Amino acid sequence: MSEDLTASSGGVGQARLRVEDRALLTGRGRFTDDIRVAGCLHAAFVRSPEAHGRISAIETAEAAALPGVAAIFTGADTASLGPTSINPLMPEIRPLPPTALAMNVVTSVGAPIALVVAESAAAATDAAESVWVDIEPLTADGPPGGTEAVRALENWRTAAPDTRNAAAQASVSLRQPLLAPAALEPRGLVADAASEPGLLTVWLGSQSPHRAREELAAVLGLDAERVRVVAPDVGGAFGMKASLYPEDIAVAFAARSLGRCVKWIGTRSEDFLAATQGRGQSVEASLSAAADGTLLHLEATVRAPLGSWMPYSAVVPARNAGRILPGPYKVQSVDIEAAGMETHGAAVGIYRGAGRPEAALAMELLIERLAEALDLPPEELRRRNFVAASHMPWTTPTGQRLDSGDYRAAHDRAVALLADAGPTGQAADDGLLRGSATITYIEPSGLGWETARLTLGPDGGITAATGSTAQGQGRTTAVQQIVGGRLGVEPGTVAVVHGDSRAPDTAIGALASRSTPIGGSALIEACDALRQQAEERYGRPVGDCPDWAAIARETGGLEADATYTAAGEAWGYGAVGCAVAIDPETGVPTVERLVWVDDAGTVVNPMLAEGQLLGGIAQGLGEALIERIVYDADGQLLTGSFMDYGIPRAADMPPVTLERMETPSPANLLGAKGIGEAGAIGAPAAIACAVLDALRPLGVKHLDMPFTPAHIWQAIRDARTDIGAGAGDR
Ligand code: SMO
16 A cells, blocks of 8 residues: 555545444444344244253143244254354364254253244243253263364474474473353344245344355255345454354244244353353473574474364364464474364354464463573573564464564564563562563464455445454444545545345455455455456546546446455564562452554554454453353353353453554555454463463462462462562562
8 A cells, every 4th residue: 555545545554433333332233133024033942951961852832832932943843954064174174063953962051952933032932941851961970081082183293303402391281261252242143034035134143144144055955045144233253153053053944944034132141051162272282492592392282172063163273273383483393283172062163363372372381481491581582583574484384374574573672661661570569479471472364365346336436345244343444444545535435335145245254363454455456446447448547536426427337346365374463561460368460561562564544453452452361360161070051151250341451552563464465464363362371471470489380371369379379388488589
């Protein structure tokens, strides 16, 4: 993008206010529950109370006779539906697709067993409670384990390591808790088979309405043209609304069977029980170095839980954790294995970061421990091993091509910012334990294609349809800036369409930090195609700021489609400095400082980018300090509400200093790199390293997240150190 165009048009680079906010903040958003179709029926699910069992009987007669009940469906009705697909991203996958309604066997608490459709949501809920299900428990000894349960597997192996120079080795053994993505708006859909003959229209809170359309059509045995999926306003998704669910299939099936409209709006409890969860990985890893700190060999075994069925993106977290593990560092050799394991419980899928936070956490903890073993400051060990800016593009030992960036510059800037933020370790007369760390993360932003359609209407109005849909990120604002800048029109005049499987016809969606890098580049390409069409019809160049109204009058309107395929993967990155203070009496941790230097390449709107970072940081802070899903030994969910599952509130946010570097990516037209997941990737690793730095003098070698006061207090107790003297010495 030329600087002039940017400055004159309010296009790329401008911190424009979000055009979405007036409606969203004044209650005028249109979410799935706001979709009203005349005569629409309402659905409620009967769910499994057992983690594993055989369904011996389902009695629906009493429920079916209740007032307002239209129909009750069970697994026998949906048995003939086709399977959904699994993105085959790992070489070895044994799919475990969802069943719309359980048949014979249930494999997790909360699995849908029956669907009640009634005249009102209340009637459906009442009737669902009257459906009687008899389940013989099959196992009382918790989730199955062992090699039998491996459902996905990949290895990254280089030639055998050269161990002659190894002077030190460090290892870590991590158990990461499962997390609830906890979108503000729970799941839901409206499936309408009544309003338009031969067409099933589905309003679905989804990151990928196009994929949902393909999947629904395949499962229901329909031509794709006979299904339209629309994502209206979506109140947060974070990966949890990326793939099709059993409930989506069951409700769409019910609508088709009845020739009616059927609506299901899930509750918060249902999201805790049956929405996909995130993280939960176990990582065993070791890293060796030569005496001068040169990193040599990285070995790791990643075990990722999959839950009891696999959504489309199920294997992404395991694969990402493996391929990204070396992070921003040069290592000479690797031997990494990542596996996805079947477990009893809700499906585990992508959640903001999707394997990236897990990789950053493991690698940065290894670096901290290795620095200790080498008796080097951790900053120095990092500096000696960053992939140098001059060596970009750089192919990692896991075969990833890092496209551009200056990791060391970001790291050094973050170290300086943390030092400028004031002394942390010295002011110890308050009796608190202090620790700090500066970590660096990388954030791949996806490969492949995305679509866009630019239309010049007969009245001269410009409409931009993008395959990258929105869940609160401000995509309309960003699309207006990209298109306005490229076509030389005021961004606010560009009409934006997203989230409709009819416009464009095909798309991937908002996933993997790819919307701006790849979706934005597709818009650029469509803009250029529109301009070219104008020039061909007009017979001459149309200039930087074309008279689109005149072109529209002359041509009667134009339309340009683009399917843009990225040249490679754009790798965002950033460095995070964190200082924590821990009260040794209570175990309460306080994040005193968070300084952040992120490079997302070309930034379309710095205010949107900042919002993405802060939101991700809040979720990363939650992961590090608060959040944890707990199942008991029988597979019952103990954290089924916000009474038992904590998420961070505004007051939990530390002071954050944000700085930006801007190294445009050569991997796409726009030069953009992802930023949507950055906060959630960097925060847990930074906080974990800082907490362990604070606890190190007490002899605490390792502690798993979340760092709750009780958890830290116990670790301090277990370390059996004279806490008062230890704190005073620091
Ligand atoms: S975790 Mo993302 O929605 O790929």
